[in-house]
Amino acid sequence: MPNKTIYVSDDDLPLFQRATELAGGKLSAAISTALRRYVEVEEGREEGYEEVIVKVGQGAAVRKQRFSGVLLGEWSRMVGQRTETFRVYRSRKGKYVLHLERSPEWTDSMTRDSDNWLSGLFSREALRTYLGLADSDWGFIQGEATIEVLDTFEDLRGRVPDEFYAMITDLGRRPVVEDLDI
Structure with a gap:
């Protein structure tokens, strides 16, 4: 599985830490879930x-x-x-x-x-x-x-x-x- 580096600003660090906690210590799972939802909503919006x-x-x-x-x-x-x-x-x-x-x-x-x-x-x-x-x-x-x-x-x-x-x-x-x- 390829690795991707995400740079997080100091202001956003608490958000990423909380997401990691909510995802049971697996930040990649939280990011994938959020991105899946984001893509679904945005594609739908583009379609009207x-x-x-x-x-x-x-x-x-x-x-x-x-x-x-x-x-x-x-x-x-x-x-x-x-x-x-x-x-x-x-x-x-x-x-x-x-x-x-x-x-x-x-x-x-x-x-x-x-x-x-x-x-x-x-x-x-x-x-x-x-x-x-x-x-x-x-x-x-x-x-x-x-x-x-x-x-x-x-x-x-x-x-x-x-x-x-x-x-x-x-x-x-x-x-x-x-x-x-x-």
């Missing part, structure tokens, strides 16, 4: 894909999952007293990813800590959430999110609203990046 992180689960069991993909479309609808948000991605490996978030049912519990529902609706924290300045994780308290990986675009039929499927049908068949000869 982005790193996607979604929340999956319910309540305290929420976890984050990551993959490389491109968003084909997003669709929200009201079903009874809750909101459903569908997001469809095409993964770098050619699969289709359906991420579905279902909010908790809307009740006056959203504003129960205020004197009346109107003041709760326009509270400082509610306004920050509406404006996107605060994390809107409230939907995971009683709501849920799922992820489903599908082999073909046609597998989405029946899993998403018909209007949404029709809207993204053409997008699912196009290349992520189209090279123009201009």
Whole structure:
């Protein structure tokens, strides 16, 4: 196996020492793992894909999952007293990813800590959430999110609203990046 010399600045030495500790004393294994991940992400980015992180689960069991993909479309609808948000991605490996978030049912519990529902609706924290300045994780308290990986675009039929499927049908068949000869 060939040897490669890596020169490390004094400022980066603690980073390399910590990586060696985390890799069980094998710095080459840590470097190979990091480079493999770096190449995968950068090649995907060159092809038009982005790193996607979604929340999956319910309540305290929420976890984050990551993959490389491109968003084909997003669709929200009201079903009874809750909101459903569908997001469809095409993964770098050619699969289709359906991420579905279902909010908790809307009740006056959203504003129960205020004197009346109107003041709760326009509270400082509610306004920050509406404006996107605060994390809107409230939907995971009683709501849920799922992820489903599908082999073909046609597998989405029946899993998403018909209007949404029709809207993204053409997008699912196009290349992520189209090279123009201009």
